[in-house]
Amino acid sequence: MKRKALQAALPYTLPIFIGFLFIGLSYGFLMTSKGFSVFYPIAMSIVIYAGAMQFVAVSLLLSTFSPLYALLLTLMVNARHLFYGIAMLEKYGGAGWKKWYLIFGMCDETFSINCTVEPPAGVDTDWFRFFVTGLNHLYWVASTALGAFLGAYVHFDTTGIEFVMTALFVVLFLGQWERREARRSAVTGLGCALLALVIFGSSQFIIPAMILITWSLLWKKKFYIPKEEQP
Structure with missing residues (x-):
């Protein structure tokens, strides 16, 4: 049952892996270029798992400590997840223990798949959504780790690398404009x-x-x- 769910989920997540690879590499490079240990970006990708907010967190960690500002900024940047959660209440309601990880790992791309895709006949829906979530999380952590280790040993001018998230949102804006x-x-x-x-x-x-x-x-x-x- 689990193997069939994993095999069904994998093709839907592979295009996301390509996108995560470049963004995760940039994030790993950015963190190490700012003087952080390679374990910081890896741990943040495992525990926080919020792409845009992780880029923002770099400047928060390097600036004057302001917990209220950090809280409000995080809430506003990730406010869309409130609506994601409401939309998935019924779908995740009967997932048992898997529900907690499904909630934690619901990024934009995972929400898009789990909200719209129905698994093939004979595939358990909850396990399908679990593996979609887990694979996407794995892609992000692996990409971040690769970028962090490369950044620690391959040194070059990283000026402007933090612009990668701005560029991503510009592309999304242009997509809306069209x-x-x-x-x-x-x-x-x-x-x-x-x-x-x-x-x-x-x-x-x-x-x-x-x-x-x-x-x-x-x-x-x-x-x-x-x-x-x-x-």
């Missing part, structure tokens, strides 16, 4: 970020921008949904 129905949300996010940047400055604008974006999207959702469709 879809006409998604441009309103893209413009809203860009406008809120620019407004917060002007008001709060480059060192303090992220949290206000995220709050403003969240409020704007919730308001626009209520405004644009016809009254007969509103709850």
Whole structure:
């Protein structure tokens, strides 16, 4: 049963491995280039497992300790997982002990697969989702470890390597922009970020921008949904 579930899950996760490989390598390189031991990025990928937030955590670890700022920033960066969790409550409800790991390991890519893909006939659904989650987690940890060890022994100028996550989000933004129905949300996010940047400055604008974006999207959702469709 477990082998069939693993064999069914593997093809869905291999494309994610390619993406994780380059981002994880960059993260491992970045951590070691900042003077951290190779075990820091590996441990963070195992325990935290939050790609974008791990990149942000590098600067948090090197700056003045501010637990409240770190808490709020982490909450805003990963706020989307609240909605992921709500969407998966019913699907994960009967998974037994596996539910706890499924919750912990639910990144964007894992959510996309586990939310939309039904395993083939004869494959246990809970084990399929478990292996999707586990394989993606393994890819991220392995990629981070490879980048960390290479960064420790292969020395080159890593200036700008932290831009990899910014580049990823730029690509996601362009993908939204190409879809006409998604441009309103893209413009809203860009406008809120620019407004917060002007008001709060480059060192303090992220949290206000995220709050403003969240409020704007919730308001626009209520405004644009016809009254007969509103709850």
